[in-house]
Amino acid sequence: MSRSRRKTPIVGHATCRSEREDKKLWHQRWRTRERIALASVSPEALSAYLSLLENQISNVWSMGKDGRSYWSIKRQAATADRIANHKGRNLQECASLKKRLLRKWMSK
Structure with missing residues (x-):
C-alpha cells in the first residue's frame, strides 16, 4: 500500500x-x-x-468529523510550500519537507 x-x-x-x-x-x-x-x-x-x-x-x-471538503492539488502545493518555507532552514530542507508533506496528504 x-x-x-x-x-x-x-x-x-x-x-x-x-x-x-x-x-x-x-x-x-x-x-x-x-x-x-x-x-x-x-x-x-x-x-x-x-x-x-x-x-x-x-x-x-x-x-468525530464535522464534514468533508475538496482540497485541490494546487492548494495542497501552496500550503506545503508555505509550511516548508516557514520550517525549513535551507533550500534542500525546504524542498524535502514540501515533498514529504505532499506525499503524506495524498496518501490514504
Whole structure:
C-alpha cells in the first residue's frame, strides 16, 4: 500500500483521523434497539414493522468529523510550500519537507 494514493483529494474536518469508533457504537446501538423492537412485535404485525431511522439512534453531528471538503492539488502545493518555507532552514530542507508533506496528504 506504499504506492496507494487518493483519487479525489477530499478530506474531513476533524481532530480525529476516522469515525470508526463512532460508527461502531452507532451500529451496536442500532442493532440492539432493532433486536429489542423485533422481539416485542407480534408475528402478525411483523410485515407492518418499520425499521428504525439513523436519527432516532444517534446524531451525525456528534461524531468525530464535522464534514468533508475538496482540497485541490494546487492548494495542497501552496500550503506545503508555505509550511516548508516557514520550517525549513535551507533550500534542500525546504524542498524535502514540501515533498514529504505532499506525499503524506495524498496518501490514504
